[in-house]
Amino acid sequence: MTSNTPDTLSKPISPWGAPLGLLNRLILSISLRFGTKAKEVERFLKFAIVGTIGAVVDFGVLNVLQATVLRPEDPNLQLKVSLATGTAFVAAVTSNFIWNRYWTYPDSRSRPISQQLVQFFIVNIIGLIFRLWFVHTLFGPFGNIGVDVLESSGLASGLDDAAESQLGTNIAQFFAVWIVMLWNFFVNRYWTYNDVE
Secondary structure: OOOOOOOOOOOOOOOOOOHHHHHHHHHHHHHHHHHHHHHHHHHHHHHHHHHHHHHHHHHHHHHHHHHOOOOOOOHHHHHHHHHHHHHHHHHHHHHHHHHHHHHOHHOOOOOOHHHHHHHHHHHHHHHHHHHHHHHHHHHHHHHHHHHHHHHHOOOOOOOOHHHHHHHHHHHHHHHHHHHHHHHHHHHHHHHHHOOOO
């Protein structure tokens, strides 16, 4: 799915076969400014775009679960927050693996998909463990801060405990996503996808 012609770094195809010409041209024009590091910059930009798609999946699944079957309230508040966060993470990782294998690193398919999938999931499980700890530890304090900010600015008043927990979960998850994205990029680049130049 890649062209190795000297005039382009790659011609991406989405996982379902649709061309991504305009987006690729934008990425290419930015990455070419980095000279000998252009290919790595291209990969990082694609990884960041894939991560953004993953974040949309992540936050979407999290909020759907918290609005329906895993409402962040007692009984089992902590368990519900962890289950919603973990389920959202698995959905996002699955999306990210498919996009990264076929778009960010199309030239890395010299290894079997099963091997890369296992490596990708190991890296992401470590990220998940950190993320669960981070969100579990900080959703309460972030919820308190978030409610204080909303109420003092007049944007909301009288939020119930479930709304405060959901707000705190989203704030904590926002920071965790950025930290884990950097971890995932560097470890996946140099371990999972180390078969690319």
